[in-house]
Structure formats: structure tokens, C-alpha cells
Amino acid sequence: MFVASMFNKSTTFKQTCIVTVFAAFHVIILVLSTDLGAALIFFVVYIAMLYIATRKLSYAGAGLLAGAGASVIAYKLFAHVRARVIVWRNPWEYIDTSGYQICQSLFAIGMGSWFGYGLCQGMPDKIPVAEKDFMFSAISEEFGLIFSIALFLVCLNNLILMMNIASRCKTLFYRLVAVGLGVTYGVQVFLTVGGAIKFIPMTGVTLPFVSYGGSSILSSLIMFALINGMYNMRQDEGDRKDGRKQKTGQTKKKTKHTK
Structure with missing residues (x-):
């Protein structure tokens, strides 16, 4: 803001x-x-x-x-930055210590295969912080890769809708707020999924509306509420413009009639 x-x-x-x-x-x-x-x-x-x-x-x-x-x-x-990168590059070397999380995440995704084990049939207790940072891995294990890809596409669709709303905002302030919220959502999804599949180093970011946590859910709800507000404001802007056009047209007609 x-x-x-x-x-x-x-x-x-x-x-x-x-x-x-x-x-x-x-x-x-x-x-x-x-x-x-x-x-x-x-x-x-x-x-x-x-x-x-x-x-x-x-x-x-x-x-x-x-x-x-x-x-x-x-x-x-910073040592903590180096540690994240070193573990990301070769987690198998540190599988018993700092690389345990990412290794278990990869095991879970691989064991889930295309269709998964089924609801409550996996072993989420083997995945560290499965309810937050590695929720994508737990979902992949129980529901499979196809469901995980579908979930990712839903998140991508939400991002596209947010960017569409931002592009239609006429006021710069509203457009910047909408873009900021949309990019925040998109980067959150990218960091969570990318970290779980070892595409990027783990960052400890939760998956919006999927990961467990009161603050995560609350912040996601606020984010979507603000985006919805941007959409309603965009509609109000359009209604005001239509009203001005109608008034202008009526004024022109009255002027012609008077002449």
C-alpha cells in the first residue's frame, strides 16, 4: 500500500x-x-x-x-543463506541432517506417482512440516501427480484473473495494489511448489488456502478480499463513465432540439 x-x-x-x-x-x-x-x-x-x-x-x-x-x-x-543453497544443490549428501526435509519431499512425490495412494493412505508423518511448507508433497503422495498439476493450474488461473483485474483498473493506485497482490500470490505458489520439487531452495513459504495455519489463511483471505474490492471499484468506474456518456448524449440532443 x-x-x-x-x-x-x-x-x-x-x-x-x-x-x-x-x-x-x-x-x-x-x-x-x-x-x-x-x-x-x-x-x-x-x-x-x-x-x-x-x-x-x-x-x-x-x-x-x-x-x-x-x-x-x-x-x-550470511551462513543461513549458504546453508539453504548448499542443501538445495545436493540434499542427498545431508540426508540425515539439513537435507532430510527436501529428500523426504522428493520421496513422497515419487511414491505418489500419477494417482497417489488415496486419502489418508499416505505417510505425511514422514514429511517434515507436511501441513505447511511441504503441503504440496503430501498432496502429491496421497492424490497423485495429476491432482497436483490440476491444483497448480487452479492457482495459475487465480493469478491470471488477478492480473486481468489489475489491467482493467484505470486508477494507478488501484492498479498497483492489484498487481502487488497478484504477484504476491503467484510468487508464493512458485516458491512453495518449486521448493517442494527441488526446483529452487526451500524458503518456508506456505501455499495459499492449502497449507495449514491461521495467519496464512487470514492473509490469503485478506488478499482475495482486496482483489475483489479492486474488481468492484473497476465496475463502479465503468458505471460512472457510462453515466457520464449518457448525460453528455442527452445534453447534445437537447441542444440540437433547442436549435
Whole structure:
């Protein structure tokens, strides 16, 4: 909301620098607190909002390059970042310690095969944090790969709907908020699924509306409620425009009739 309001006021170079410093400060705080998932989400959301607000690929490209450089520096400076990457590259070497989670996740997905074991027939107790971080793995084991792909496509459909609503918002502030919420949702799904299948390092992000947790469900509900609000506002904008057009047409007809 803060980033959207700042860009709504102005998109000058000075204003962009101020907002960028603010965003970078928050990302650094999240990295220092070992919340790498939230840091990555915030970074990607900011880059998306930066491009939508300024329409300058150079700004977005510079932000991505800065993020890549910061990732290398974080890998060199922080032990917890190095540990995540090392385990991701070769979890089998650390299967009894730090690599146990991802190895069990891969075992569960593989054993589930195409159609899974069936509801309550799997072994979710063998998957660490199955109800949160590795919910996708537990679903794949019990319902199979086909169901998991269908679930991913549902999430992709939600993302497309969010981006469609954002593209139809005429006011910059509403458009930025909708884009930010949509990208947040999309990155959450990508990080959860990508981490479970070892496509990217695990970040500890939950799958919206699927993973267990009061705060996760609440934040997802708020996210979708705001998106729905953006959609209703877009409809109101269209109704107001139609009303103005009708009034203008009636005024023109009256003028012609008077003449």
C-alpha cells in the first residue's frame, strides 16, 4: 500500500530512488531475520510495481541486477543463506541432517506417482512440516501427480484473473495494489511448489488456502478480499463513465432540439 501510494503521487527519478531505498531496507531486514521467502516476495513485488508505475524497462532491469548482486553478497556474508543453497544443490549428501526435509519431499512425490495412494493412505508423518511448507508433497503422495498439476493450474488461473483485474483498473493506485497482490500470490505458489520439487531452495513459504495455519489463511483471505474490492471499484468506474456518456448524449440532443 505504501509503495503504491508513493508511486501514485509521483514517478519522478527522485521519488523512485526514495521508494527503492525504503524497499531495499525492508528486504535487508527480512534477510537478516532469516525470512528469505518473505524477502524474495517483497523484492519481486516491488520490481513488478516499479515497472507498472514507471513503464521503464531500464528501472526494472537495474533492480533485477541489483537483486542478483545482493544475492551473491548475501550468500558470501550470511551462513543461513549458504546453508539453504548448499542443501538445495545436493540434499542427498545431508540426508540425515539439513537435507532430510527436501529428500523426504522428493520421496513422497515419487511414491505418489500419477494417482497417489488415496486419502489418508499416505505417510505425511514422514514429511517434515507436511501441513505447511511441504503441503504440496503430501498432496502429491496421497492424490497423485495429476491432482497436483490440476491444483497448480487452479492457482495459475487465480493469478491470471488477478492480473486481468489489475489491467482493467484505470486508477494507478488501484492498479498497483492489484498487481502487488497478484504477484504476491503467484510468487508464493512458485516458491512453495518449486521448493517442494527441488526446483529452487526451500524458503518456508506456505501455499495459499492449502497449507495449514491461521495467519496464512487470514492473509490469503485478506488478499482475495482486496482483489475483489479492486474488481468492484473497476465496475463502479465503468458505471460512472457510462453515466457520464449518457448525460453528455442527452445534453447534445437537447441542444440540437433547442436549435
